[in-house]
Amino acid sequence: MDQNRSGASRRDFLKAVGAGAVFAAVPGAVVGGLAGGLLPASAATTALSLVASDGYATMPGREDDPLYIFGFVPVDPSLTVSQLISTYKGHTQMSAPTLDFLQNDDMKITLTNLGLVQRPDLTDSHTIHWHGFDIPSPLNDGVPEVSVAVPIGKQLTYFYRPHREGTYMWHCHFEDVEHVQMGMTGIVFVRPLQDGTSIGGFTKFAYNDGDGSTGYHRHFAILLNEVWSNFHDGDRDIQESIATDYEPQWFTLNGRCYPETVLPNDHHGESSGITTPNPNYGDAPDISQPNSSLIQFNPGERALLRLANLGYQQHAMQMPGIPMHVVGQDASLLRNGATDTSYWTNTLYIGPGEARDVLIDAPAYDAARPSGSDGRGSYNVYYFKNRDWRRLSSLGAPAAGGGPSGMMTEVRVYQTPLPAQQYVSQTYV
Ligand SMILES: [Cu+2]
Secondary structure (H helix, E strand, O other), X not given: OOHXXXXXXXXXXXXXXXXXXXXXXXXXXOOOOOOXXXXXXXXXXXXXXXXXXXXXXXXXXXXXXXEEEEEEEEEOOOOOHHHHHHHHOOOOOOOOOOEEEEOOOOEEEEEEEEEOOOOOOOOOOEOOEEEOOOOOOHHHOOOOOOOXXXXXXXXXXXXXXXXXXXXXXXXXXXXXXHHHHHOOEEEEEXXXXXXXXXXXXEOOEOOOOOOOOOEOOEEEEEEEEEEOHHHHHHHHOOOOOOHHHOOOOEEXXXXXXXXXXXXXXXXXXXXXXXXXXXXXXXXXXEOOOOOOOOEEEOOOOXXXXXXXXXXXXXXXXXXOOOOEEEEEEOOEEOEXXXXXXXXXXXXXXXXXXXXXXXXXXXOOOOOOOOEEEXXXXXXXXXXXXXXXXXXXXXXXXXXXXXXXXXXXXXXXXXXXXXXXXXXXXXXXX
């Protein structure tokens, strides 16, 4: 480890937790253990800190009988293990925070396993596994069979110096089929060294492309997933689930079903209003699905969609009216020597454990198109949605008043320009 680089600044920390919910982590000062808001400025913040525990999340039709989940929550690194347990045990989120890193930066992530409230009989460890990294050190790879896992009440600091830019995903690798389905999944991406230089009219890029071909103005991290009630109810009720019976009822983007996918993030002072009764704590409400999937941009802008699928099924995603330019796949620039292997498509296929980097160009604002309005004014609305209608519905209650649900979000093109994006998946409403 390079000791000269051991002191990451608060800026690095905030950058690292990017779109992930950054919760105020002041013991005793939070509602139901989780609350929106930035961590206070602190020179003592030298690394990213995550806790692993259990909690509950809401799905359409299960608003009053929430689903049991496992998950990761970002916390103030200065808190002690006992403070973390008293504040966060039994409270968690789905999906996990998006991690935003810069190529060649040294990053440390301390994972604390708080244990499970609903299942005190389980002694499960947890790990952090960066899916798709081709050159991890074994200790930091998070595969428990070949490295170490973090037992209940213990901490482990993972160290990374990501040399390859691109979009990846991360998850717990302990009893991974179960823990991944239970919610311990998120997106991690590595910005290229090329970021900050001006190439082809852009200063932000998906890859070190040398020609600006992966440049973008705004970027959005969206995790595709499925939720199967048997796994969640079975874990809650101390029953085995047969994974070969897998038949998910909910299809999610960043842990939410449409129309909740378009609600704001629950951090940086934004609030989705989505709360979940937490039976661990007398049904006191938790903020358990903090990550928005809303895509917003201005006419003439280019957006990068950082997409990953950590479900167990392939998905075919469409965006009628806006062609999708796929420039990266599984954290690799789609280019073979001098040959451009990127492609344009109206149907994006993405399998389990796969990632895609997709560029889209905002069309001109058209007053004649279907539109809506929010606090930012009028917008044209397009949809980013699963092609399969069965994945645009949800068991039980559909969206209020009927209409689509499931794996879908909105792409909004504004009449009055939005300000520049400050962090990944920032929403303006
Ligand atoms: Cu785990």
